[in-house]
Amino acid sequence: MDKSCINVGILGWGTVGTGVSKILVNQNNLISKNNNIQLNLKKVVKRTLPATREGIDLPTDCLSTDPNEVVDDPEIDIVVExxxxxxxxxxxxxxxxxNGKHIVTANKALLAEHGSDLFQLAQKNSVSLNFEASTAGGIPIIKTLQESFTANQIQSVCGIVNGTCNYILTEMSEADVEYTDVLSDAQEKGYAEADPTMDVEGIDAAQKLTLLIALAYGVNVPVDQFHVEGITEISQTEIQYAKELGYVIKLLAIAKLTDDNRVEARVHPTLLPERSLLANVGGPFNAVCVIGSAVGPTLFYGQGAGEMPTASAVVADIIDAAKSIQSGVSSPISQAWLDKSHTEMSVCAIEDIVTRYYLRFVVIDRPGVLASIGSILGNCNISIASVIQKEPHCTETVSLMMLTHKAREKDMQAALKQIYTLEVVKGDAKLIRIEEEVAF
Ligand SMILES: NC(=O)c1ccc[n+]([C@@H]2O[C@H](COP(=O)([O-])OP(=O)(O)OC[C@H]3O[C@@H](n4cnc5c(N)ncnc54)[C@H](OP(=O)(O)O)[C@@H]3O)[C@@H](O)[C@H]2O)c1
Known part of the structure; x- marks a missing residue:
């Protein structure tokens, strides 16, 4: 279709919507010059009016509280949710x-739940549905997986995709403060929501992992079908012991292709070697490491959230949609969402994963304790790589840390069950999985 001016309607004028309106209005000439398209921001919808935003002047008739003024306006070509x-x-x-409109969204929660329906509907109506900003904000990881790595069998996609958790873990590591204190500080600085549950419980990272898996492996894996563990149980003790052992704790979203052609999917706190690149991604930053069969290891680093980084990705999607409108060719849509029988690939249960482990037991300081624990681990096919025991300080209990060689999760859980029956072991062990291969 030859359209000289593409009309855009934005639903939502909050953090990201404001950034998008700023770029569309203030950088209109640059967009036009770089892409040979003319974008016009026709309508912006929010719940309450009046409203003003620093750094952007919108005419009053551009603002509305009625989403129908975007959704049902025949002149609007692209709807930005x-x-x-x-x-x-x-x-x-x-x-x-x-209504035949092309869609841009940054909404991972929506796509993780309804991606299948929406992509099928978009295909049926020959419109594009672009979602770059839904995962890792300003980092162009969606397009990279969808287009740049399309000639690769993806061996793994692993990332720090939640800035809130990364900020909290970085502060705990650098400032020697406990989780709850850092969380309040993160909330004050705007790095954490008033209700941080989605972030700190790992759900936000899991929703993003669902999208990455769909693109990397063509499988649609709902969040409730894989292991998701947040950072709320990470204490200063674990941060410090990890440091002593040469590791850093990060919340990782991990997807890997197994030898028997299944997809391993999990989100949990992870020990990474302190010298690895991922371990050094600090503060609210995100990073995604992709290993492809041809390209080898690659790492993408940047701001995973925030007004302008996220808006950068949204506007790039708007420009792509505008180009689709002009050329009449829609952007590609992942097969994972279009055809549920597309792939035979199944998800590897957490019990079947094989990885290394950090374990910390609180035990009574008595001869033979290490031998008892070591014997149970050995009988369950788990080999200990190193052990540290701290001298007791005015208590009869001590912390006993172990790093294991690679072991199967099922064996580890069976061993722990037996270890907890030992009278000398007090409470449950702290268990953190270790990743070395994905972190280069
Ligand atoms: N913030 C980030 O850094 C970031 C990064 C990546 C992705 N995202 C995603 O981007 C999306 C937007 O996030 P945000 O942080 O910009 O949200 P936000 O600051 O809370 O803004 C939401 C906006 O939507 C409006 N709104 C909410 N419900 C509405 C409805 N039913 N009808 C009309 N308007 C409605 C609100 O109106 P009022 O202003 O009147 O309340 C507000 O303007 C989310 O899906 C989020 O996951 C955000």
Whole structure:
């Protein structure tokens, strides 16, 4: 279709919506010059008005509280959904697609739950559905997996994809403070929401992993079908012991292809060797490491959230959609969402993964304790790589740390069950999985 000016409507004028409106209005000439397209921001919708934003002047008639003024306006070509949440976003996007509009969204929660329906609907209506900003904010990882690595069998995709958790873990490591204190500080600085549950429990990272897996392996794996563990149980004790052992703790989202052609999917705190590149991704930054059969290891680093980095990705998607409109060719859509029978690949249960482990037991300081624990581990096919025991300080208990060689999770859980029956072992062990191969 030859359209000299493409009209854009934005649903949501919060953090990201504001950044997008700034780029569309203030950088309009640059976008036009670089891409040979003319974008016009026709309408911006939010729940309450009046509203102003520093750094951007929108005419009053550009603002509305009625989403129908975007969704049902025949002149609007591209709908940019930035309201967040699932229910309203789902119905507004569905209606927009049915009205023939191209969609851009940053909403990982929506796509993790309804990606299949929405992509099928988009294909049926010959419109594009672009979602670069939904994972790792300003880092162009979606496009990279979808386009640049399309000639590769992806061996693994692992990343630090939640800036809140990375900020908290970095502060705990550098400033020697406990989790709850850093969380309050992160909330004050705007790195954590008032209700941080989605971030600190690992759910946000898991939703992003679902999207990465769909692109890397063509499988649609809902969040409730893999192991998700947040950072709330990480204490200063673990941070310090990890340091002594030469490791750093990060919340990683991990997807790997197994030898028997299954997909390993998990989100949990992970020990990374302190010299690895991923271990040195600090503060609210994100990084995603992709290992491809042809390209080998690659690492993408940048700001995973925030007004302008996220807006950068959203506007790139708007420009792609505008080019699709002009050329009449829609952007590619991942097979994972279009055809559930597309792949035979299944997900590897957490019990079947093979990895190294950090374990910390609190035990009574008595002869034979190490031998008892070591014997149970050995009988369960788990070999100890190193052991550290701290001298007791005014208590009869001591911390006993172990790093294991690679072991199967099922064996580890069976061993722990037996170890907990030992009268000398107090409480449950702290278990943190170690990753070395994905972290280069
Ligand atoms: N913030 C980030 O750094 C970031 C990074 C990556 C992805 N994302 C994703 O981007 C999306 C937007 O995030 P955000 O941080 O910009 O959110 P936000 O600051 O909370 O802004 C949401 C905006 O949507 C409007 N809104 C909410 N429900 C609405 C409805 N039913 N009808 C009309 N307007 C509605 C709100 O209106 P009012 O202003 O009137 O309340 C507000 O303007 C989310 O999906 C988020 O996961 C955000």
């Amino acid at each position: 930035l309201i967040g949440g699932v229910t309203d976003a789902y119905s507004l996007i569905k209606r927009s697609i049915q």
